[in-house]
Structure formats: C-alpha cells, structure tokens
Amino acid sequence: MQSFRTEDHVLRLMENQCRLERHLGRSGRPWEMCVDPSRGMALFEDRETGRPLLHAEVFLLGSYDETDGTFLWGWADPARVDSTTRFGYLRKDAEALGLLRFHYSFPFRVSDDVEAEELILIAAGYLGCFTYWRQPGRNGCRFLAIARCAAAEAFPSDSALRYAAIDRAIHRFRFDHAAGAAACFGAPLRVMENTRLYVVNDEPLTLMFDRFGRIIHLPRPAPVPAAPTGNGRASEDSSGSFSASASPVPARPFPFRFRWPGNR
Numbered sequence: 001m002q003s004f005r006t007e008d009h010v011l012r013l014m015e016n017q018c019r020l021e022r023h024l025g026r027s028g029r030p031w032e033m034c035v036d037p038s039r040g041m042a043l044f045e046d047r048e049t050g051r052p053l054l055h056a057e058v059f060l061l062g063s064y065d066e067t068d069g070t071f072l073w074g075w076a077d078p079a080r081v082d083s084t085t086r087f088g089y090l091r092k093d094a095e096a097l098g099l100l101r102f103h104y105s106f107p108f109r110v111s112d113d114v115e116a117e118e119l120i121l122i123a124a125g126y127l128g129c130f131t132y133w134r135q136p137g138r139n140g141c142r143f144l145a146i147a148r149c150a151a152a153e154a155f156p157s158d159s160a161l162r163y164a165a166i167d168r169a170i171h172r173f174r175f176d177h178a179a180g181a182a183a184c185f186g187a188p189l190r191v192m193e194n195t196r197l198y199v200v201n202d203e204p205l206t207l208m209f210d211r212f213g214r215i216i217h218l219p220r221p222a223p224v225p226a227a228p229t230g231n232g233r234a235s236e237d238s239s240g241s242f243s244a245s246a247s248p249v250p251a252r253p254f255p256f257r258f259r260w261p262g263n264r
Contacts, residue, residue, distance in 0.1 A: 002126055005119055006100055008126025010183035012031040014155070014165035016131035020152040022161060024053060033133075035144070056149035059086055061123055064116035066140040070107035071116045073123075074145075086147075089220055090126050113141065118173055159203045163218050166207070170215050178213035 003009070024031055030047040035058060060074035061216040075087045094102030101108065101119065110116050114256040115135065120143040124132040130153060133144040146152075170177060181198070185205060188196035194216075208217035 002093070002099065004094065004102070004122055004126065005124055005183075006066055006173060008183045009121055010169045010173055010175055011165055012164075013121055013124060013129075013131045014084075014169045015157060015162055015184075015256075016146075016152070017155055017166045018148065018161045018168070019155045020131060020149065023152050023155040029237075042146075046184040047110075052261050054149060054151040056130075056152075057147040058133075059145050059147060061143040062116070063142045063147045064105065064110070064113050064140040066113065068107075069112070071108055071110045071119060072107045073104065076105040086127060090123060093126075093200065114172065114174075117143065118140075121173070155180050157201070159200075159205060162200065162205055176213060177215045178209060181207060 024044060031044055031053060033042055035042045040057060041058050042056045042058045044056070045051060046053060060077055060091060062073045063077060064071050064073060073087070075091075079142050085129065091103045094100070109256045110119070120132055124145055127145070127147075129145045129147050130149050131146045133146055135142040135144060166181075169175070169180065181196070185198040185200055190197040190198050194210065195208050198207070205214055206219060210216045
C-alpha cells in the first residue's frame, strides 16, 4: 500500500518479521546473515556448518547515528546496497506532499532511534517490502530492507505470530492502534463493548481496546519451542563482522552474526 501512514504498514511488517524469525529459529541453531552489497542479496546460513537456510533480496533503507542523533537515508549512504533507484518514486511522491524528511539527501536530526525506525517502517511499507532488519552497531544502527524472501513469504502465519507482532508494534511504535488493526485485518466481524473480533485466514483474532483506541489486552499466545539464546551483547571483530545475540527488534530469541563491510 502506497501510504505515508505508520498505521497502514506497522502490523504487516511486524508480522513478517515474526514469520522470518520463526522460520530461521526452527532449527534451534545459531545462524548468521551475510550481505553481498554488490548484488543486493543476503544469505542466512547455519553459523557452525555453513549450511544455507534461505536467501533474501535486500537493500539499505537508512541508518541512525546516536552520537549526533541524526538519520540518513540509504540512497545517500556510501555503504548503500543497491538502494538509489528504488527510492525514486517514494522521494517524488513525498516531495509532492510536502513530506521533506522522505526526500532529504543529508543527515538530519530525529528525536531518537524509535523515530528513525518509524521513518524506516513507513518507507519499507511504501516500497512494498516484505519487512526490514535492524542491525545494531557501535554508534547506532542500520536498517536493511528485506525486499523479497521467498522462503519466509511461504512460511505460514498463525494467530500466535499475529499476537506477537501486535505486542511488538504497540510496545515499540507510536501509532493509532485501532487504525492499524483496521488497515491490517479489515473491519471486525463483531464489536462487543471494548472488544473487537477479527477473522484472519479463518482464525479468530480478539483485541481489547481502551476508550482512547489503544490496545490494552492480548491473549497469551500459544507457547513455541525455545531457541538457544546468547548473552545479548554486541561486538565487532577485527574483520568488521558484526556479532550479536539479536533479532530485528529488542526481543532477542536466538543468536546470529551479521557480516557487513564497515560500519556507520
């Protein structure tokens, strides 16, 4: 959907992050993501055996520098991954609407990393990406678009993943919860006081809202098999590889290594 509203993209992108994580976590083994900037491709592979797990088409969306609180779009970043041409119509449409922050080619101030990620989320949704990936670094973070990932796109979603995606979104981003649910799930099948029942792929989805339209209660999702966890600490080795026990969001269910040439 070509929209500059957070509500129109946030739940879909968070659900797809959860699908990608669940798909990669099925083996219960550490894995790493290796990016080839020249080809705009990423390979997810078993860290210990090198066995390929899946491929993805990627490009650099943007980066946040916490030292000066600035954000830089991918098309202006020297480390970009085939992102210049992809942003063309987004920049043109944003300029026509007076949304200049989606047009800048220089670092500009944002309030914090959450505001930076909200810009990324809108851009990823506007460009029709499957989801995006947050790569923490020493002085901030990069955001990599997962434009296409056939294996993760084919991985089925379910109510547990949707509840996890909603929980992730409402605790991370500032948006109209009711509008976000409507954009992702459509009109509710039934409204009972402060509770709304949606049906997604023949599965019920029940959300409870307060009088301001904020989601205040989510049913406890079904348990999923535990995946191995690391210590949650990030580091950079002498080769420039990024190492962390991390996922695209603060919840860190399994360890991985992220290889990228250089760091912002």
